[in-house]
Amino acid sequence: MKKVFSVIVALAMMLMGCTAFAATDITDGVIKVEGVGALQNPNPAAGYRAAKMDAMRNALEEAQGVYIDSETTVRDSVMASDVIKTRINGMIKGAKVVQRYKDADGYHVVIEFPVHGAQSLAAAVMPATATTPAPLPAATTFVPEIPVSTGPYTGLIVDCTGLGLETAMAPGVFTADHQLVYGQANFSYDQVVNKGYVGYARSINSGVSRAGSNPLIVRAQSVQGFVNPVVSAADAAKILSENQITGFLGQGNVVFVK
Template identity: 25%
Template sequence: MNKYTYLLLAVIIVAVPAFAPAQSAGSDAVENTANGSINWTTSEVYAKGIGAPPSQAVNLAQARAMAERAAFVVALRNLLETVKGVRVDSESVVENFMVKSDVIRTRVDGIVKGARIVKKEYLSDGSVEVLVGMNMKGSFLNAVVPDSFGRTTLLPAPSKTVPLPQRPSDIKPAPQPSKPVTPPQTTQKKEDPVKRQPEKPAPVPAPVSPVPEPAKPAPVVPDQKQDIKTPEPNTPAGIDRTVSFKGGVATGLVIDGRGLGLRPALLPKIVDQQGQEVYVGQVVTRTNAIEQGVAGYAKDVQAAANNFRVTDNPAVIKGVSASGAARTDIVIGDADAQALRELSSNGDFLQYCRVIVVY
């Protein structure tokens, strides 16, 4: 009997590392609660439970199985309590919706019971610790996001040829200064030999003065236009170009909300200083919000800019303050809000929730 006991313990010790995946990366935005944790970067909720082996177990195998079952039940209970505290928006948490609607409560309970086992750990006293997790995207968001949320249809696809005609139009005024140079030379030279010789010295200085004038703007005008072209794709706002935004069409948005006291939520809003909504329900459809999540969260701006969610050319805007009762909404400057509206009119990154908030 002792041989089998030692063999079983050896198998358990070897098996533990196989069930120990990393729960979160160091740069992930993780919120720890009394009963579990919320990884706002991966949209995952985790909770642990510990089960002790019962004294009436017939053998070690039965004791371990019963301890695992008890730990799993406790972990699910802790997971449900953690999920209830998830902020939906600045005014409510998941528990508020569960109390108001039996349908939502039943659906959330069912989703939590279907949580997966992430890790098992067998302790020296014979008890078992189980870590369970669930994703908030998909069925969970579908259960808690109101049916009235979001646009009914996507905005029309932006025309990618819009910026192309603007550049040649800016270049066209360049040859205009050369036009006034040629007509005075032709008209005056024809009149000079026909009329009088004393009139020849008078028109001679006239063409000489305009000749250097077009020569001066010729090198200056293109230099000025090159300076104008660079800010135009970036829009004249406070968009941070030092991180990764290359100008042109933005592929995503990173909101730098560090130091504002922001708190993550499932449906955060971005508003201007007048309180006008720039991003969320008026821009995003309910389907995209459920499948993608309205926004991701991160702790580092550079890590957020390199995240696949915003692809390779995200715009970075600095938040001004946090708003709402739970401080989940982000206020940006009016100039930045106008710049963001212009960028979104030339791309669909907001409609498809390609947004990350750094807090």
């Protein structure tokens, strides 16, 4: 009996370890959540207050599910720092109420807060370090010959359709041999927090205006660490050589298509 119990415990621990992480999608640039207050509350004001409190609890859970980069989530940062936890709680308390209504299920309140900006999730969790943006690498770092330009391009779209890409506040574009093509190191703290340097879209044909009217489109080969597109060496060189003409990378005119 003791042996059987030990086996059951081991299996339970294995199942717990295999539980999938529920990442929060930040494609729309905001996190929107709903809370519900009990319909039995005779006072509508109290019912809506209860709904807002429920929404704030849900917002905290959603915020903690956001990837910062391939190795860190907001939940990791909250567990590591009481300061960050306090900032996030303050940001959620100041979240905008975008909808209130009552139906047969109860009182409903919908709140939202931005991923980037002055009072945003990025401002709460990104480390405020004074760093000088690193120059983008040369195209010749990746291939010996720079492709002939076919631009000028206004931005970059990296098509990751079907590769299981998750959204993040500080992702990077890499080559298969782990060389960084584009990422947080190329931007200042203010740029990362206020606007971010990557936008997301669900389709290559819509929601990609950040990349401008004539974007360079490359297909990712794979995704590293859930959030980082991996491109070929030839595409990496093309991205960087085209960027030398119009500087679209430095403007953050980049969109990842999920």
